[in-house]
Amino acid sequence: MSIYSFKNDYSESCHPDILKSLAKINMQQEEGYGYDSHTINAISKIRKLLGDKNAYIHFISGGTQANLIVISAFLKPHEACVCANTGHIATHETGAIEYTGHKIITVTSKNGKLTPEQIEKAITPYNCEHFVKPKLVYISNATEIGTVYTKEELKNLNEYCKSKGLILFADGARLGSALSVKEANLTLKDMYDFTDAFYIGGTKNGALLGEAIVIRNEALRDGFKYNVKQKGGLLAKGQVLGIQFETLFKDNLYFDLANHANEMAKLITKGLKEAGIKFLTESLSNQIFPILKNEVIEKLEKKFGFYIWEKVDENYSSIRLVTSWATKKEEVLKLIEEIKKLNN
Amino acid sequence: MSIYSFKNDYSESCHPDILKSLAKINMQQEEGYGYDSHTINAISKIRKLLGDKNAYIHFISGGTQANLIVISAFLKPHEACVCANTGHIATHETGAIEYTGHKIITVTSKNGKLTPEQIEKAITPYNCEHFVKPKLVYISNATEIGTVYTKEELKNLNEYCKSKGLILFADGARLGSALSVKEANLTLKDMYDFTDAFYIGGTKNGALLGEAIVIRNEALRDGFKYNVKQKGGLLAKGQVLGIQFETLFKDNLYFDLANHANEMAKLITKGLKEAGIKFLTESLSNQIFPILKNEVIEKLEKKFGFYIWEKVDENYSSIRLVTSWATKKEEVLKLIEEIKKLNN
Amino acid sequence: MSIYSFKNDYSESCHPDILKSLAKINMQQEEGYGYDSHTINAISKIRKLLGDKNAYIHFISGGTQANLIVISAFLKPHEACVCANTGHIATHETGAIEYTGHKIITVTSKNGKLTPEQIEKAITPYNCEHFVKPKLVYISNATEIGTVYTKEELKNLNEYCKSKGLILFADGARLGSALSVKEANLTLKDMYDFTDAFYIGGTKNGALLGEAIVIRNEALRDGFKYNVKQKGGLLAKGQVLGIQFETLFKDNLYFDLANHANEMAKLITKGLKEAGIKFLTESLSNQIFPILKNEVIEKLEKKFGFYIWEKVDENYSSIRLVTSWATKKEEVLKLIEEIKKLNN
Amino acid sequence: MSIYSFKNDYSESCHPDILKSLAKINMQQEEGYGYDSHTINAISKIRKLLGDKNAYIHFISGGTQANLIVISAFLKPHEACVCANTGHIATHETGAIEYTGHKIITVTSKNGKLTPEQIEKAITPYNCEHFVKPKLVYISNATEIGTVYTKEELKNLNEYCKSKGLILFADGARLGSALSVKEANLTLKDMYDFTDAFYIGGTKNGALLGEAIVIRNEALRDGFKYNVKQKGGLLAKGQVLGIQFETLFKDNLYFDLANHANEMAKLITKGLKEAGIKFLTESLSNQIFPILKNEVIEKLEKKFGFYIWEKVDENYSSIRLVTSWATKKEEVLKLIEEIKKLNN
Structure with a gap:
């Protein structure tokens, strides 16, 4: 790709520290299938952050895989998921959940x-054996549209689910x-305390690949x-997964990387808002959705990579800009300038 | 692990050249989901070896995943697999194939x-709608017991399958x-010519992870x-998979690594046969199954890592020794010496 | 049930002619699993009506079963159904289709x-491998709301589906x-000519149980x-299914029964319209949805059996009245009188 | 079929008393989906025999359906069944259990x-997450070969299963x-006391169709x-199922019918044993497997219907003779005579 891309947060391979760690342990002989020393260390580090030395944690390679393994493990055949219409499992997973036999409401x-x-x-209408x-309840945090x-919201949701016998699972890609x-005031420990299970996304935050499934219940x-095996x-x-999470959760790297991504997004948001540009959603995370004139979008595509998200009206559409641990500030500044220039 | 392990061919992480390649492309921005330049290059290199510039190739992360994706994609609900009782899908995959709905005969x-x-x-008794x-037909090459x-055998099998309307799929972990x-006289192109589909195992031959599914039919x-997505x-x-196969199929690395593994196994076989030790199977590949006295096994376990395979009689059992691209010749020689010493 | 029921078209067991036929063949020895003489005869009679002596026909016991068998037989794992939001498979089948692995759009x-x-x-947004x-295309005829x-409509739908490579399947409960x-001007042969597959509902039209799946494609x-077996x-x-369809398709019984059901519904519709009552849907079939005052409904429930369908506004709701082959004209007249009386 | 058949126990439709009951209630309006009065009565009668007024009972239409519903309801995705190699689910159900995702050992x-x-x-080798x-534990009683x-045996099996955390399910076709x-000394109450679940077969014992699933656990x-719905x-x-079981469990009809079937089988066994004919299995139930010369079998096929079971040696094969509630004593006597005559 010759032009700088804001298409997603998985364009580059991994944070250099992860590559260094991989190199360091490369020729060590390890036990297979997750019984290696680095998986054990990584689990231990994450457990500490969760405040539960018995927290159940398992590393796997991707988000769709995490979702389908978790949901198929938790539900009986006649049980169903509830999720937002924008939920990843309902849209971009090629029916992975339905393939495991479960309806998504x-x-x-x-x-x-x-x-x-x-x-x-x-869920109210689902009241007898003719219905699933x-x-x-499947939620994504951050959501697919950056919110x-x-x-407080998660705590309430969890209380509601508990009161109704519903399992609360959070997709943490x-x-x-x-x-x-910061405005969300939510910690990793809170995620653990206020869900039955969730996963900690690595792929979109600096790992080559890898998600850490955490089960509280x-x-x-x-x-x-x-x-997981099935x-x-x-x-x-x-160890390929273990060493990456070991590295991400040593010295706060995981949060540093995410913070950088958010900062870069915030910079763009600020720049564009100053230029009077509106946004489709109120996002404080690393996905933002500015609304631009179609002719601006057309010209911008020649300078930067991004996806057109949806048509807003005849003349305007929103685009999706994604920042990441790897996003360069200089490119962010160039992007803002370019949009401002085209917008005038 | 403090003692040298012959437990499997996936103890070490990856061949150093692969790590170098990963490092080289690390900060390149690439398209997601297999549309990156390295996946395209790797496919192109493999196609050349297969002699078909349109060969369908897809990289995924592991063997069980390869098997379940291929089989679920190829079969209708009432159709079944046939495999040897030692077949990986029939034994060590936690019912992955049955989970996709298909019986294994x-x-x-x-x-x-x-x-x-x-x-x-x-298959003869399966002759009406009361049966699957x-x-x-699922085969493994090499098999789970090293053969x-x-x-000639593959060619005949393929002709038979074609004549019966059976799909021939080879697990190439x-x-x-x-x-x-060398005695098998079989090339990668032969694999392509004489099967409907197969996969080229990376995980057990020097990659961090990765298998290349090839579909001829x-x-x-x-x-x-x-x-695959579902x-x-x-x-x-x-690119994490693409760059690895690009590296493995540049300058013959894939075969060099496999060759080393075989050579190390051959060395052990030769050494032990000279010492009068018998083997459970006639293996020329990187898994060998010497038969040892139980007391020898017990002592050997303190010096080397390996799995006990099966009881042969009251006093003897076979063990499984696996060599790999990473196996050190000096450890092989030590192992032979140790067994010889214990065996006397 | 002490009050007369318009709840559904499967309250009574079966048309007396079917019972007579069952009695007549009761002690005959027949081949099992659908190879009996009555199944063969019934198929032959239906084929004549379809105008294709090779039409594929299979009898099974119920509608959900018909839907799940057909759809699971026709689709590959990543393929999905499209249906109306009121479609039976999307609402009242406890996720039967999703259990077979397929998403419903x-x-x-x-x-x-x-x-x-x-x-x-x-279907337009479903344009790459991240989506099903x-x-x-699943349709119901009559639909779940009586239309x-x-x-002409079916012909157009079929042409569209063919042009897009979509399978058209009609639920014919x-x-x-x-x-x-009559206004629809549609024959059984048209159903065959303008779909890939459909089923002829027996359970809701006079049979004890049974649906005839017909596959044209x-x-x-x-x-x-x-x-079907799986x-x-x-x-x-x-023969329990075969003899019923043999009886239903001898001397036009199937259509006579359906006609009676429609006539009874028409009578109610006419009577209530004369009394100024409005309907939720334009139904000419055996399910009608008059809109009544809530207090009328409450009183009516003491005299007749029916389901409340949905709230229309604060004071009004629609109810579902279902007539059948067994509906008695005298009860229909009583129902009309009662509603008229309560409505004043 | 012009010749008298001993092929199976489902050649004739149903016992005349069942037909009478069906006729009697035919025009009654009943609630749908198993909430009818006859289903309720039938459940009540069976509960009495089981000695548990809360026993969970559900009627469905066939044996394969019973097996797949029960097993898919009871197991998690990674859990498997154990059954005899002759078990119906392992052989004659077109992979119905595997379709629900479960391996059969x-x-x-x-x-x-x-x-x-x-x-x-x-089960001993199944000791970690690489295996199901x-x-x-699935058993059939009677088994597929008449035993x-x-x-005592069932009691022991149940104790063993309980001690191992295994579910014991009996196919009662x-x-x-x-x-x-009589020699088995086993009652319906024993079946309930010594299993987690089982089903009471109606189809092969006088019903048009129908099996009663009973769950103790x-x-x-x-x-x-x-x-069940899914x-x-x-x-x-x-009511079509309910009235049949109501009739079968009124005045002992269910056992009278089974008894007749056994008596007829016993008569054949006695007759053939007197003629020096040997049997493949020790059956006291309604399926028997005499071993006859191939030339005898060939001639016998022209007079009676039956299946050839398996080759015993070059000259002999076993055949399967099935008696039922409908088997006529005169035909049994004719059969014995014919075999005796051909055998000389």
Whole structure:
């Protein structure tokens, strides 16, 4: 790609520290299938942050895989998921959840998040054996449109789910970014305290690949590793994932990387707002959706890589700009200048 | 692990050249999901070896994943697999194939391989709608017990399958080792010419992770990438797999690594045979199964890592020794000496 | 039930002629699993009506079973269904289709029917391997809200589907009623000519149980009976279904029964319209949805059985009245009188 | 069929009393989906025999359906069944269980039954997440080769399963016949006391169709009716099944019918044994397997219907003779005479 890309947060391979760690352990002989020393160390580091030395943690290679393994492990055949209409499992996973046999009930949500009221309204009609039984609430944090849950919101959601016997599961493909939004006041420990399970996304925050599935609810842990293996998610060389999370959770690297991504996004947001540009969603995380004139978009595409998100009206569309741990400030500044220039 | 391990061919991380390649491209921005330049290059290199510039190739992260994606993509719900009782899908994949809905019909095979006669006998009773319909023959090359198919054997098997409308699929987790057995006289191009699909194992031959699925039969390609995504097998950072296969298939590295593994196994075999030790199977590949006295095994375990395979009689058991691209000759020699010493 | 029920078209067991036929053949020995003489005769009678002596026909016991067997037999894992938001598979089948692994894409439809334009708009965003691939269009005729497809509409839908490589499948749980709506001008042969597959509902039109799946598209027939058996749909005593369809399709009984149901519904519609009562949908089939004052409904429930369908506003709701082959004219007249009386 | 058939126990439709009951209630309006009065009565009658007024009972239409619904409801994705190699689910159900995602581990059994020792040996190697987890033991009573479990055997099996955390499920397609074998000393209540779940076969014991699933283990009942609906097993006209079981369990009819079937089989066994004919299995139930000269079989086929079971040696094969509630004594006597005559 000859032009600088804001298409996504997985364009570059990995943070240099991860590569260094990989190189350092490269010729060590390790046990296979996740019993290696680096997986064990990484789990230990994450457990410390969660405040539970028995937290169940398993590393796998990607987000769709995490979602399908978790959901198929947690649900009985007749049980269903509830999620926002923008939820990744409902849109961009090629029916992975349905392939495991479960219906997804979608809730139309303007900001990509779910509230107890919305869920309550959605599940009420499902009241007998002719319908699936709603059992798991799937949320994404950050959401697919850049919004994040506050501590208060997540706490309430969790209380509601508990009161209804619903499992709360959070897709954390972009959890680093969500937790680095200061306004949300949410920590990794909060994620653990206020969900039944979630995953910590590595792929979109500096790892070559890798997501850390965390299960708090003890009733849901039984046989989980069997399920990982059955779905093709158990890597022979577990250290490849272990060493990456060991590195990410040593010296705060995971949060530093996410913070950089957020800062870069904030810079763009600030720059464009100053130029009078509006946004599709209120995002404080690393995905932002400015609304531009179609002719501006057309010209901008020749200078920077990004996706057109959706048509707003005849003359305007929103685009998606994604920043990451690797995003260069100089390119951000160039981007702002270019948009300002084209917009005049 | 403080003692040298012959437990498997995935103890070390990856060949140093692969790490170098990864480092070289690390900060390049690439397209996601397998549309990156390194995946394209790697495919192009493999196609050249297969002699078909349109060969369908897709990289994924592991062997169980490869098997379940391929088989679920190829079969209708009522169709079944046939494989040797030692077949990986029938034993060590936690029911991954059954999870995709398909029965596995196992054929008892002494050498881990299948012949047309064995298959014919196995499928004959499946003759009406009360039974599954045998449709896909799964073989492993090398097999799980170290044996390999000769060119002639594979050719015959393929002809038989074609004549019966059966799909022939080869699990190539250890294909490098199989193709490096000179006595088999089998090339990568032969694999392509004499199967409907197979995969080229990277994980067990020097890659961090990665298998290259190759589909020759055009009727089986439709929608394959959708199936990869649905099963959680589509990596965001496709270049992580692409660059590894690009490196493995540049300058013959893939075969050099496999050759080394075989040479190390051959050295052990030769050394132990000279000492009068018998083997469970006739293996020319990188997995060998010497039969040792139980007391010898017990002592040997304190010096080297390996798995006990099966009991042979009251006093003897076979062990599994696996060599790899990373196996050190000095450790091989020590191992031979140690066994000889203990055996006297 | 002490009060007369308009709850559904499956309250009574079966038409007396069917019982007579069952009694007549009761002690005959027949071949099992659908190879009996009555199944063969019934198929032959239906084939005559379809104008194709090779039409593929299979009898099974219920509608959800028919839908799940057909759809799972026709689709590859990554392929999806498109249906109206009111479609039975999307609402009242406890996720049966998702259990077979397939996503259902719903289209909001005011009248329960689908048009090419609606489908086109719905499937357009599904354009790459991150999404399921829309492949089968599911319609119901009559629909779940009483509307029916005209010959012209079905013909157009079929042409559209063919042009897009989509399979058109019609749920005919209430096909008898649909085909007995003269205004629709649609015959059983038209159903065959303008779909890839459909089923002829018996359970809701006078049979004890039974639906006749009809597949026109030859490419979709392969292995179908295996799929019926695998899903638990192959009855040992096939004659139980065969003799019922033999009876229903001898001397026009199937259509006579449906016609009676429609006539009874029409009578109610006429009576209530004369009394100024409005309806939720324009139904000419055996399900009608009058809109009544809530207090009227409350009182009516003490005299007749029916379901409340949906709230229309603060004071009004629609109810569902279903007539059938067994509905007594005297009860219909009493119902009309009662509603008129309560409505004043 | 012009010749008298001993092919199976489902050639004739149903016992005349069942037909009478069906006729009697034919025009009654009933609630749908198993909430009808006859289903309720039938459940109540069976509960009395089980000695538990809260026993969970659900009627469905066939045996394969019963097996797949039960097993898919009880197991998690990574859990597997254990059954005899002759088990119906392992052979004649077109992979119905595998379609629900579960592996079947078969145990070679000479008499079609399982013992704790056999199960223990079979499950021992399944000891980590690379293998499925054996969780449910499937037995058939009577077995597919006519043998039956004694009270003592079932009690022991149940104790073993409980001690290992295994679910014990019995396929009772021919339970009537099994319970009518006096030597087994087993009652319907024993079946309930010594299993987690089983089903009472109606189809092969006088019903038009229908099996009664009985679940003792309360932990396994949750959501079961949802699962029945999802798999297409919930009949709209539940009374069709209800009235049949109501009739079968009024005045001992179920056992009278089974007893007649056994008596007829016993008569044949006695007759043939007197003529020096040997049998493949020791059957006291309604399926028997005499071993005849191939030339005798060939001639016998012109007079009676039956299946050839398996080749015994070059000159001899066993045939399967099945008797039922409908088997005529005069035909049994003719059969014995014919075999005796041909055998001389």
